[in-house]
Amino acid sequence: MSELFFQQILNWITLGSVYALIAVGFSLLFGVLNIIHFSHGDVSLLAPFLALTVISTLGSMLGDLNSLSVFVLALLVAIAITGLIGVLLDLVVIQRFRKAPAMMALVATVALGIVLRELIRHLFPNGSNPHAFPRLVEGDVMVGSLSVPLFSLVVIAVSVLVVCALFFMLNSTRLGLHIKAVSQDRDAARLMAINPGRIFRATFFVASAIGAVGGLFFSSYAGMARFDFSIDVGLIGFSAAVVGGLGSMPGAIIGSLLIAGLDTFVQAVVPNGASYRLVFVFLLVIGVLVFRPAGLMGRTLVEKV
Amino acid sequence: MTRSEHSARAASNPVAGMATVVVVQLAGAVFLRQFLLIEDWRLVIGLLLIFGAALVLMERVPSLEARVEAAFARHSRLALLLGMAIVLGFPFVLEGNTYALHLCVISMLYAVLALALNFQLGSANIPNFATGASYGIGAYASALLALNFGVSFWVALPVAAVVATIFGFLLGIPSMRTRDSYLALVTIAFGVVIHQLLNNLEFTGGPNGLVGIPVPELFGHSFGDPLVIFGQELPSQANFYYLSALLVLISIVFARRLHDSRVGLAWNALRTDELAARCQGINVTWYKVLAFAVDAFLAGFAGTIYAFYVGFISPDNFTFLVSVTIMTMVIAGGMDNILGVIVGAFLLTLLPEKLRAFSDYRILFFGVTVIAFLMIRPQGLFPQRLRRYGD
Numbered sequence: 001m002s003e004l005f006f007q008q009i010l011n012w013i014t015l016g017s018v019y020a021l022i023a024v025g026f027s028l029l030f031g032v033l034n035i036i037h038f039s040h041g042d043v044s045l046l047a048p049f050l051a052l053t054v055i056s057t058l059g060s061m062l063g064d065l066n067s068l069s070v071f072v073l074a075l076l077v078a079i080a081i082t083g084l085i086g087v088l089l090d091l092v093v094i095q096r097f098r099k100a101p102a103m104m105a106l107v108a109t110v111a112l113g114i115v116l117r118e119l120i121r122h123l124f125p126n127g128s129n130p131h132a133f134p135r136l137v138e139g140d141v142m143v144g145s146l147s148v149p150l151f152s153l154v155v156i157a158v159s160v161l162v163v164c165a166l167f168f169m170l171n172s173t174r175l176g177l178h179i180k181a182v183s184q185d186r187d188a189a190r191l192m193a194i195n196p197g198r199i200f201r202a203t204f205f206v207a208s209a210i211g212a213v214g215g216l217f218f219s220s221y222a223g224m225a226r227f228d229f230s231i232d233v234g235l236i237g238f239s240a241a242v243v244g245g246l247g248s249m250p251g252a253i254i255g256s257l258l259i260a261g262l263d264t265f266v267q268a269v270v271p272n273g274a275s276y277r278l279v280f281v282f283l284l285v286i287g288v289l290v291f292r293p294a295g296l297m298g299r300t301l302v303e304k305v
Numbered sequence: 306m307t308r309s310e311h312s313a314r315a316a317s318n319p320v321a322g323m324a325t326v327v328v329v330q331l332a333g334a335v336f337l338r339q340f341l342l343i344e345d346w347r348l349v350i351g352l353l354l355i356f357g358a359a360l361v362l363m364e365r366v367p368s369l370e371a372r373v374e375a376a377f378a379r380h381s382r383l384a385l386l387l388g389m390a391i392v393l394g395f396p397f398v399l400e401g402n403t404y405a406l407h408l409c410v411i412s413m414l415y416a417v418l419a420l421a422l423n424f425q426l427g428s429a430n431i432p433n434f435a436t437g438a439s440y441g442i443g444a445y446a447s448a449l450l451a452l453n454f455g456v457s458f459w460v461a462l463p464v465a466a467v468v469a470t471i472f473g474f475l476l477g478i479p480s481m482r483t484r485d486s487y488l489a490l491v492t493i494a495f496g497v498v499i500h501q502l503l504n505n506l507e508f509t510g511g512p513n514g515l516v517g518i519p520v521p522e523l524f525g526h527s528f529g530d531p532l533v534i535f536g537q538e539l540p541s542q543a544n545f546y547y548l549s550a551l552l553v554l555i556s557i558v559f560a561r562r563l564h565d566s567r568v569g570l571a572w573n574a575l576r577t578d579e580l581a582a583r584c585q586g587i588n589v590t591w592y593k594v595l596a597f598a599v600d601a602f603l604a605g606f607a608g609t610i611y612a613f614y615v616g617f618i619s620p621d622n623f624t625f626l627v628s629v630t631i632m633t634m635v636i637a638g639g640m641d642n643i644l645g646v647i648v649g650a651f652l653l654t655l656l657p658e659k660l661r662a663f664s665d666y667r668i669l670f671f672g673v674t675v676i677a678f679l680m681i682r683p684q685g686l687f688p689q690r691l692r693r694y695g696d
Binding site: 030035036093096097100101102103104106107108110111112114115118119122231235238239242246272275276278279282283285286289290293294 | 426430431432434478479482483485486487489490491493494495497498501502504505625626629632633636665666668669671672673675676679680683
């Protein structure tokens with residue numbers, strides 16, 4: 001019993017970490033741009049496909065190599081390319097909606113997500129079918145009498161590291177302070193000789209790259225890459241950011257843990273829960289929004305005249 | 306030359322005005338007929354180019370546009386009667402082509418859905434991604450009534466619409482406190498919840514859906530039988546053609562009355578500036594919830610007709626992608642322009658069917674269409690017209 005319980009706790013934190021990596025991207029982008037980049041989940045889940053492409057090209061170019069180093073290299077390349085794709089999307093599409101009503105940017109990025117998914121389906125060889133995606137690391141570690149999958153430990157450790165690095169970057173580096181300045185007041189930041197366009201691009205790169213880490217972990221966790229993963233993962237990541245309060249980084253993490261907790265709990269306890277999990281997750285989202293419209297950690301903006 | 310001078314000229318020459326109305330309407334009907342009947346995709350592209358050229362011409366020569374508009378305003382009764390005659394006679398010129406008739410029915414159902422969403426997206430700028438869900442609720446409610454309780458189509462129709470409206474109200478409740486992105490998430494979440502429930506619940510038949518929905522009857526005439534009018538036999542789809550045409554007519558009347566009324570003005574005020582609208586004494590919350598309810602009401606109707614027409618429904622007919630498709634129709638056609646929304650619905654239903662060679666790229670096409678329109682022409686093909694009271 002206790003072992004099963006421990007397994008579930010581990011599942012919960014692993015899944016929560018993966019969701020958090022995607023949710024912080026939503027929150028970061030919203031904080032800076034003040035629009036929802038709805039296709040962020042789809043951008044993040046491009047990474048597994050990019051990694052698979054890199055692996056197969058490297059394999060054919062260099063012949064047989066030490067597989068682990070090729071794999072890690074492929075992951076890093078995929079993360080970098082995903083970051084650049086985020087910047088590219090901003091330059092081509094999202095940039096146009098800076099001054100438009102929030103609704104237009106939202107609808108446009110929903111459509112952009114659909115376009116990205118369909119592009120994977122059509123451009124990747126056999127894109128409609130699931131593709132096997134390797135686990136990052138195999139094996140278990142014994143802690144006392146419990147065996148812990150090494151994979152979960154790696155996911156949790158890397159996620160914590162990435163999030164810590166993000167916090168450090170936001171709070172203690174020049175770029176981070178510029179990002180914060182632009183998110184607080186774009187015009188005032190411009191007066192302080194900060195180029196908002198450059199900051200937007202940097203934010204897109206950082207958010208998309210972190211999302212890519214999440215996307216790679218998710219595919220690795222599921223054991224495969226599918227073009228339609230991003231529907232669920234993107235929605236859950238966005239929901240986590242909203243439940244926590246858009247624009248708040250700690251909120252995004254809390255929201256992710258909350259949603260992952262409910263997800264794991266429903267799958268473990270409710271009969272036939274796996275097929276109902278999204279129902280519970282989204283009822284939670286609706287419930288939170290009804291009672292706390294700005295999310296758990298969000299600041300409520302009161303508009304009065 | 307100003308618009309009033311043009312109207313004055315059109316008014317002074319009623320024959321020319323009437324001729325304009327007749328020519329425009331007949332041209333539209335002939336265009337649609339050719340579009341439905343041709344098979345070769347190169348010809349489809351050709352027809353599209355003609356359509357585009359006509360639009361560009363109207364845009365470039367405003368006097369022409371003003372003339373057509375004035376003629377329609379002056380001879381609105383003639384336009385209405387002729388329009389009805391064309392719609393009634395249309396199945397007779399389709400050469401008994403059941404597929405073309407089927408496409409007409411589906412297009413008209415989508416036109417109703419797009420008009421429904423237009424109240425929110427177009428008039429009030431509320432991003433609602435749950436129209437597909439309301440459509441599904443209507444379809445399932447009526448189908449379950451018919452299958453389990455033997456309720457006839459004519460009773461199930463209003464009941465399903467009411468059920469969908471109740472759900473619409475429920476969905477509207479979170480909108481009292483949330484807006485923009487948050488509200489959009491609520492509607493997406495609602496759509497996903499409905500889809501998953503339909504997919505998993507026992508009594509909705511799970512992923513297999515509901516099969517064997519009975520064919521409606523009217524005065525002893527079954528809608529499954531061919532329709533015989535004046536000795537002319539029309540395929541059985543014609544029954545549903547006339548039914549959905551009636552629904553489109555009702556929706557247009559509904560939409561026009563609402564658009565021109567205080568409600569429509571209030572929605573537009575909301576869209577422009579919610580805070581200012583509130584200051585003008587508009588009950589913002591109520592109008593938002595109302596927009597949700599109206600949307601769900603019309604979508605429920607369309608869902609019922611769809612369920613009884615096809616006779617088989619499954620959760621996959623009512624996914625998030627359906628909602629996005631409907632949204633594409635509203636955006637491409639023209640926000641808050643009734644004609645535009647209907648044209649958008651027809652175009653986006655027929656195009657993927659006609660360009661079968663590219664049918665695999667259909668969803669991609671919808672996505673690119675939305676982005677392109679929002680970037681290049683956010684007002685859509687037919688922008689919103691100024692309200693013209695009293696003429």
